[in-house]
Amino acid sequence: MLEQYKTIMEGGTGEITEKKSRFIATVRPVSTEEEALAFLEEMKKKYWDARHNCYAYSIGLNREFTRCSDDGEPSGTAGRPMLDVLLGEEIYNVAVVVTRYFGGVLLGTGGLVRAYSKAVQEGLAGSRVIEKKRGITLKVTTDYTGIGKIQYIAGERNVPVVDSEYTDKVILKLLVESGAAEELQKAITEGTNGRAAIEKESELYFAVLEGKVYTFEN
Structure with a gap:
């Protein structure tokens, strides 16, 4: 692949x-x-x-x-x-x-x-030529004290936040290149002192075109 x-x-x-x-x-x-x-x-x-x-x-x-x-x-x-x-x-x-x-x-x-x-x-x-990259969606669950740090870490690495849910806790879905997923998880864990739960959801291809994120099965 x-x-x-x-x-x-x-x-x-x-x-x-x-x-x-x-x-x-x-x-x-x-x-x-x-x-x-x-x-x-x-x-x-x-x-x-x-x-x-x-x-x-x-x-x-x-x-x-x-x-x-x-x-x-x-x-x-x-x-x-x-x-x-x-x-x-x-x-x-x-x-x-x-x-x-x-x-x-x-x-x-x-x-x-x-x-x-x-x-x-x-x-x-x-034509519109794009570059698809193999990526992983990560589901990150945290309390409200950790959200700012996670958003900072994602922004620093140009990792798109593709979905978010705010209830008694915060759930962010991040889309990261496969090769950078492990390092990102480590940074989030350290940045939140282990308070964020990180779950790998799916593998897919994605592309960013004019600031918009597109996802593909292959």
Whole structure:
């Protein structure tokens, strides 16, 4: 299991023009090969009048499903360069289709490789790329005298407080990176002189985007 990895939060598009040929890249987050193939069919229908709809995708944290296609372009000039961009950026669970409208001027092998690669880069630039980190939710129960110290410790380490409950006691749910969980628990125990009860609740992936915390099963 990866401790952290990049993926697509929200797909986007990008477009370039090379010698009158239009290259339109559409990026989509996918979690299964079926989703990737359905996305490809969707793009083929949308751009039914285009000369080529080349694609690349990589699915699974071990890249179990990684495929690409030149869709009629000279072998190795489209699909593989597109896939190389995804792999080079270390992005997982992503599919991209680059649609080409031929402009009447041949680009040559090198020109095609550069154009398809650049189109994918533009598509990624138009998408929301996030970094998911493996984390643990900790349920921390304390009395009111300990809450200030716990909030200080969490804030000092940029650990999000994802939920809180105030009754006769205080329950805080903290979301911490897996590798930092043990040190955080030790700091809270020492900071509250052992008055805080700490319970591990669940393991999950999370990402922080524009100050907001998102959680994921994988």
